[in-house]
Amino acid sequence: MLAESYIERILDQAVSCGVDYAEVFFEDVERTRADLVDSEVVRCACGCESGIGIRVFRGLESEYLYSADVREECVLGLIRKRLGTGGVFGKRTPLSRFTPHGIVTQGKLPHDRSLKEKIGYLKEAVDTGKREEACIVQGRAYYVDADQRVQIANTDGVYAQDRRIRSRVRFMMTAAAEGGVGRQTGYIGPGAMCGPEFLESEAFLGYAREAARNAKGMLGARPCPVGRMPVIISNGFGGLFFHEACGHSLEGSAVASGCSEFADRLGQRIASEKVTLIDDGSIAGEWGSLGIDDEGILTQKNVLIEGGILKNYLLDRLNAKKMGLKPTGSSRRENYRFAPVSRMTNTYIAPGTDKLEDMIGSVERGLFVKNINAGSVDPVTGEFNFNTGETYLIEKGKITIPVMSATLIGTGGDILPKVDMVSDNFALGHGYCYAGSGQLPIGAGQPAVRITEMTVGGKDL
Amino acid sequence: MTESVRKLWWGEDPELIAFMEWLGEQGFTDIRLFISARKSVFLAVQCQELKRYEYGHSGMYVVEAAWKGEYCCAYASSLTAGSRAKIVRRLKETAGVYTNRELPQGITESRDFRGQRWREIDKEAVSECLMCAEREALSCEKVDFVEMCEYQQYEETVVLIDGKMHYLADDDGDCTVTVRVVAKDGDSAAVATKFGIADAGGWEAGLQKNLRETVCELARRAAQDAGLGLHAQKIASGRYPIVIENYVMAELTGHYLPMFYGENLMHHTSALAGKEHEQVGCDFLRLEEDPFSRKGTCRRRIDDEGTPVSKKALLRKGVFENVLYNSKSGGQAGVGSTGNGFKPDVTAGIGTSVTNVILSSEAGTCSREEMLRSVREGIYITKIEGMFAGGSTESGDFSLLASGNRIIDGKLGSAVNQFTISGNICELWKDIEMIGDDPIYRTADRACVVSPSVKAAGLMVSGE
Numbered sequence: 001m002l003a004e005s006y007i008e009r010i011l012d013q014a015v016s017c018g019v020d021y022a023e024v025f026f027e028d029v030e031r032t033r034a035d036l037v038d039s040e041v042v043r044c045a046c047g048c049e050s051g052i053g054i055r056v057f058r059g060l061e062s063e064y065l066y067s068a069d070v071r072e073e074c075v076l077g078l079i080r081k082r083l084g085t086g087g088v089f090g091k092r093t094p095l096s097r098f099t100p101h102g103i104v105t106q107g108k109l110p111h112d113r114s115l116k117e118k119i120g121y122l123k124e125a126v127d128t129g130k131r132e133e134a135c136i137v138q139g140r141a142y143y144v145d146a147d148q149r150v151q152i153a154n155t156d157g158v159y160a161q162d163r164r165i166r167s168r169v170r171f172m173m174t175a176a177a178e179g180g181v182g183r184q185t186g187y188i189g190p191g192a193m194c195g196p197e198f199l200e201s202e203a204f205l206g207y208a209r210e211a212a213r214n215a216k217g218m219l220g221a222r223p224c225p226v227g228r229m230p231v232i233i234s235n236g237f238g239g240l241f242f243h244e245a246c247g248h249s250l251e252g253s254a255v256a257s258g259c260s261e262f263a264d265r266l267g268q269r270i271a272s273e274k275v276t277l278i279d280d281g282s283i284a285g286e287w288g289s290l291g292i293d294d295e296g297i298l299t300q301k302n303v304l305i306e307g308g309i310l311k312n313y314l315l316d317r318l319n320a321k322k323m324g325l326k327p328t329g330s331s332r333r334e335n336y337r338f339a340p341v342s343r344m345t346n347t348y349i350a351p352g353t354d355k356l357e358d359m360i361g362s363v364e365r366g367l368f369v370k371n372i373n374a375g376s377v378d379p380v381t382g383e384f385n386f387n388t389g390e391t392y393l394i395e396k397g398k399i400t401i402p403v404m405s406a407t408l409i410g411t412g413g414d415i416l417p418k419v420d421m422v423s424d425n426f427a428l429g430h431g432y433c434y435a436g437s438g439q440l441p442i443g444a445g446q447p448a449v450r451i452t453e454m455t456v457g458g459k460d461l
Numbered sequence: 462m463t464e465s466v467r468k469l470w471w472g473e474d475p476e477l478i479a480f481m482e483w484l485g486e487q488g489f490t491d492i493r494l495f496i497s498a499r500k501s502v503f504l505a506v507q508c509q510e511l512k513r514y515e516y517g518h519s520g521m522y523v524v525e526a527a528w529k530g531e532y533c534c535a536y537a538s539s540l541t542a543g544s545r546a547k548i549v550r551r552l553k554e555t556a557g558v559y560t561n562r563e564l565p566q567g568i569t570e571s572r573d574f575r576g577q578r579w580r581e582i583d584k585e586a587v588s589e590c591l592m593c594a595e596r597e598a599l600s601c602e603k604v605d606f607v608e609m610c611e612y613q614q615y616e617e618t619v620v621l622i623d624g625k626m627h628y629l630a631d632d633d634g635d636c637t638v639t640v641r642v643v644a645k646d647g648d649s650a651a652v653a654t655k656f657g658i659a660d661a662g663g664w665e666a667g668l669q670k671n672l673r674e675t676v677c678e679l680a681r682r683a684a685q686d687a688g689l690g691l692h693a694q695k696i697a698s699g700r701y702p703i704v705i706e707n708y709v710m711a712e713l714t715g716h717y718l719p720m721f722y723g724e725n726l727m728h729h730t731s732a733l734a735g736k737e738h739e740q741v742g743c744d745f746l747r748l749e750e751d752p753f754s755r756k757g758t759c760r761r762r763i764d765d766e767g768t769p770v771s772k773k774a775l776l777r778k779g780v781f782e783n784v785l786y787n788s789k790s791g792g793q794a795g796v797g798s799t800g801n802g803f804k805p806d807v808t809a810g811i812g813t814s815v816t817n818v819i820l821s822s823e824a825g826t827c828s829r830e831e832m833l834r835s836v837r838e839g840i841y842i843t844k845i846e847g848m849f850a851g852g853s854t855e856s857g858d859f860s861l862l863a864s865g866n867r868i869i870d871g872k873l874g875s876a877v878n879q880f881t882i883s884g885n886i887c888e889l890w891k892d893i894e895m896i897g898d899d900p901i902y903r904t905a906d907r908a909c910v911v912s913p914s915v916k917a918a919g920l921m922v923s924g925e
Contacts, residue, residue: 030547033809037728040560043810046551047536048544051519061510066517068538082516115554138729174729183729185855224860226698226883226923257507259608259643337519374850380608380643380652383879385862387850407851407860407881434849457860457881457923461698 001161002026002052006072007153008095010054013076015092015155017083019056019063021317022092023154025294026052026070027336029146032110032118036141038130039123046115051336054079062318064339093157100162100291101299103284108195109165110145118143121199122169129173129208133216137183138174139208143167145195152296162291166191166441167198168430171208175215184221186214187373187389189237191287191430191441214371214390217402224391224406224458230366231408232359232394232450237372237429239348239446242277244375244384246270246412250304250312252319252330252342253436254379261382261413262310270310271416274352274449277305279314281329281345287430288347288443294340295331302328308416316342334438341436346443352422359421359450361397367406367456368392368399374431382411407457421450480522480540481624487549489526489533492624493565495765497521497807500579501615506591507607514584521807524548525565528556532564536808563792566767568627574762575632579616587612590673591638594680598642601684603691608652609641610680612659612672621767629767635758638676644687651690651876653844655679656708656903658758686843693864693876696924702839703882704832704868704916707901709845711912714748714820715905717886719854721775721783722801722813723790732857732887733781742779742890745824749774750785750801750815757817757909758902766802770816773799778823779890787813803907820912822896832895832916834871840922841866841873842882857886863922880924892918 007024014022028050035043052075053066065078126139145167153159168191176183188211192198233241246262254260262270271277281290281299290299295317303311315323316331319342332343360368368391375386388406392399428445477494484492498520505513523536535551537544595607616634641654657679659672705713717732725731733741742748752759752770763769766788774782786794787802790813803814833841843865852859860883867874897914904910 031808034558041558042560042724043812044534044555044558045536045809046534046555047523047808048547048551049521049536049538049808050544051538053517060512062513064513064515064517066515066519068519068521070539078516115558119558183855226881226921228925257606257608259606337517339513339515376846376849378652378846381650383846383862385847385851385881387847387860404858405851405853405860407847407862407883409862409879409881411879455879455881455923455925457862457883459860459883459921461700461921 001028001149001151002070004095004159007151010075011092011153011155013079014054014056014083017056017079019058019083021057021155023055023295024052024152025336026151027148029148030110031144031146032115034119034122034143036122036126038126038139041119053336053339055339056083057318060318060322062339066337092155095153095159096157097159100160101282103282103289103291104163104165104193105285106194106197108197110147110195113196118196118199121204125171125205125208128205129171129212132209132212133175135175135216135219136173136212137176140172142170152292152294154296158296160292160296164193164290165195166193166287167195168287169207171211173208173211173215175219177219182219184215184218186211186218188214189431193285193287193289218390221402221404223460224403224456225460226456226458228453228455230363230450230452231454231456232363232366232368232448234368234370235423235425235447236427237431237444238369239429239444240372240375240386240431242349242446243344243347243442243444244377244386245410245415246277247344247347248377248435249379249382249412250314252313252315255313256319256322260379261411265310268310269308270413271305271308272419273308274422275305275308275416275419276303276350277347278303278350279330279344279347283346286346286428286443287441288345290345293329293331294333295327297327297329297331299329299345302330314342314344316340332437332440334440338437343435343437343440344433344442346428346445348428348443348445349422349447349449351424351426351447354421354423356423356425356448359423359448360394360399363394364396366394368394373405382413383409384412385409403458408454409457410454415451415454418452419449420452423448476540477622478626481626483545484524484526485624489528489552491527491564493525494622495523496620497617499615499617501613502582503611503613504584504587504591505609505611506588506595507610509592509595511588524552526552527564528553531556532559532562534810562789567625568621568623568629568767571627571629573630575618575630576760579634582614587672590676593673594640594676597677598640598680598684601681601688603644603646603688604642604684605645606643607640608643609639611639613637619765629763631761631763633760638679640676640679640683642680642683642687644684644691646691649692651687651693653683653686653690655683689866690864690876693878696840696877696880696922698923698925700919701922702836702918703920704836704839704841705914706841706843707897707899707912707914708903709842710820710915711901711903711910712845712848713886714818714912715903715908715910716848716852717854717857718815718818718905718908720857721785723784723786723794724813725854726784727790727793730855732855736781737784739781740779741781741887742776743893744779745822746776746779746890746893747774747821747823748776748818750818752816754817754819756819756900756902756911758904759816759909761816764800764802765804766798766811768798768800768802770800785813785815787811814906815908817909817911826898826913827895829897829899829914832897832914833868833873835895835916836868837870839868840877841868859884859886880922883921883923889917894918
């Protein structure tokens with residue numbers, strides 16, 4: 001890690017360029033990745049990376065410099081050359097240390113287990129998944145762990161260090177119908193803010209089994225019908241639906257420039273009364289959590305929508321400044337090469353009181369989406385899309401046949417008021433979000449929800 | 462590091478020599494070092510002010526070697542004492558975990574393929590060009606806001622060095638501009654994004670004029686397209702003939718390139734598995750990789766394993782002609798690398814990728830108007846969303862959010878949105894009836910895809 005006195009010299013150099021605000025972000029990360037197809041290690045990458053990012057504000061203009069070379073002559077030279085000199089010498093508050101939330105659960109570090117031990121766990125899980133169902137013809141595992149240490153300091157006097165230890169696996173199990181015609185792949189991607197305890201947990205082998213069951217369940221899937229129909233999205237990573245339908249549209253970069261369908265709508269009803277949307281980066285042990293955000297602000301529980309009323313946005317320092325509001329501890333970046341912006345952490349819908357059986361029983365003809373692969377949104381128009389994984393037809397109040405993956409589309413403004421049932425079976429899933437400041441670990445969760453009607457893109461008229 | 466990798470003679474770099482010798486002293490043999498150094502600059506203008514300026518450089522050292530006769534690999538972003546110790550620990554840890562991995566090969570002859578990609582820009586002058594483009598867009602009818610008006614430039618240098626300090630060096634880079642315009646009329650809003658190459662080759666006064674013209678033209682086109690998207694209507698579900706705009710077709714094509722990768726074909730995770738030398742597209746469809754094409758933006762002459770890149774047909778007259786291999790998958794197939802061993806990201810192991818891929822016709826081309834005239838009732842697709850999740854290279858299936866315009870009696874009609882198009886890429890290739898004369902480039906991961914617009918017999922549409 002960098003010496004505190006060196007960080008102070010960087011901040012001094014930055015304020016000498018006449019800026020209003022300067023911030024230093026340093027990271028030192030060690031990662032392990034291993035990809036397996038059946039028992040073969042097809043790709044493996046292990047190593048370490050470090051670098052520094054320096055951000056300054058002049059009014060509402062942001063300038064960002066980064067370097068993998070953190071030697072003093074390089075960093076100070078970069079600031080002098082790129083930010084210039086002169087102007088009014090800015091002010092700097094002396095640094096004051098504070099302690100982030102303790103979000104890393106359990107005590108082991110990634111390097112407490114060797115790579116060979118980790119691969120052993122992965123092979124056992126892939127084998128377990130393949131044994132779970134006779135129809136499984138291939139098992140794949142994509143594993144990653146990271147031990148990231150960060151230092152964040154700024155001219156407001158913030159100085160903090162955080163250590164983020166993450167582990168995640170994606171299991172993909174492929175089932176083939178008899179005769180080899182027709183293949184389906186089941187997928188699950190759990191992650192956690194912890195070290196090798198993740199691999200050693202009871203649940204780990206269960207994930208591979210679940211991916212295998214998903215694949216088997218989808219064998220014989222028929223083309224998905226097209227048109228508008230009621231849709232029930234299952235609990236867990238189904239919460240990605242709200243991540244896309246409204247989460248991105250509530251981020252500072254979209255609302256501060258007025259480019260979101262939800263800009264200037266605080267206090268207004270934007271969803272049905274069944275919808276309470278929360279983003280919470282402070283949950284211990286969760287894949288999308290942080291002890292402090294990447295601007296050195298403590299993460300917190302942010303209630304964004306309460307009973308359908310828009311209560312808050314996710315704001316980083318710059319966009320909060322533009323809007324005259326307070327930052328919400330939501331600023332994130334993939335690594336030192338990215339300037340931070342407000343992004344989601346663990347985003348979820350609060351549980352309701354409806355029962356899943358009643359929800360399914362209420363649908364004459366519609367879709368039951370058991371899991372979601374991924375999606376995207378254009379915050380300006382609110383148009384979102386997401387692709388379903390394991391999906392079934394509901395006919396006369398019962399789940400009947402599996403259907404091939406479908407694309408569900410709509411706009412946040414149109415769909416949020418159509419959430420008319422929310423169940424009591426809350427769960428949180430894990431994945432990545434790709435946006436302006438890079439690829440980030442996120443949690444997405446919900447209980448099962450019913451949308452009265454939305455457009456389903458399939459192949460069957 | 463950036464200055465270090467700019468040295469012409471790698472054998473004279475004392476830091477690298479010392480590092481390679483030190484690895485040997487630690488007991489590693491068959492050492493090969495991969496160095497990547499990247500510089501980038503980014504500017505964004507909004508409301509006639511420079512809103513974001515970013516500049517930086519990053520790099521990575523990736524060591525491949527043998528430890529007690531077994532392949533090992535590790536990376537670090539610097540060669541400090543702490544990083545060296547981590548490299549050695551991780552190299553020893555990875556030895557023996559790879560399945561069927563051959564030891565790194567030595568380099569027979571040092572070669573330097575680097576060009577001069579990087580241009581120091583005048584920040585104020587680039588900002589002024591972007592502001593000019595913003596004004597240009599805002600002067601167009603119905604344009605409400607320019608959400609994005611950006612300039613981006615990068616240069617990546619890649620070097621491979623073996624234990625005898627033989628080296629291969631190459632580089633790549635480009636300058637691009639992006640304009641995203643929001644049009645509004647009453648309650649209706651529409652967005653259009655345009656990308657372009659701003660590779661002006663330097664930063665003298667005349668070339669600055671080129672950038673200004675390029676970005677202003679993009680702004681005008683984005684404004685025009687956004688205006689055309691206003692008051693979009695819903696469309697009834699059904700099967701429609703379609704004309705797919707060049708930029709959309711390039712995105713579709715780029716997404717499905719992994720279907721040609723040897724490792725995916727071997728692992729049956731490609732929809733083309735078992736279809737080599739079969740007809741998978743219409744009989745005038747050509748898809749080829751051409752690293753030397755002036756249409757594409759990629760300039761690499763060797764891949765990340767040091768194998769020379771080469772021109773090859775992927776589809777010729779609609780027949781699946783060539784598989785793309787890196788050294789490992791090529792070795793497994795018994796044919797060797799095709800010069801397609803590229804890292805998906807700098808810290809990752811070698812995967813498969815391409816340089817410039819060009820979709821074209823082997824039987825003449827048509828103008829966009831001719832394609833539209835051939836459709837009595839159909840849809841002109843100008844935008845798709847959801848490719849990442851909604852397009853499967855394993856099955857070839859896709860189901861995507863789309864928008865565009867109706868085609869009625871051969872002419873463009875009202876805007877349509879909030880519908881999906883579904884199909885299979887091989888079926889779409891077979892259904893192509895006409896190929897346009899308007900090729901445009903688009904980047905896909907590290908590759909560049911060039912495609913004209915196409916007309917296809919039909920796709921399933923889900924709307925109302």
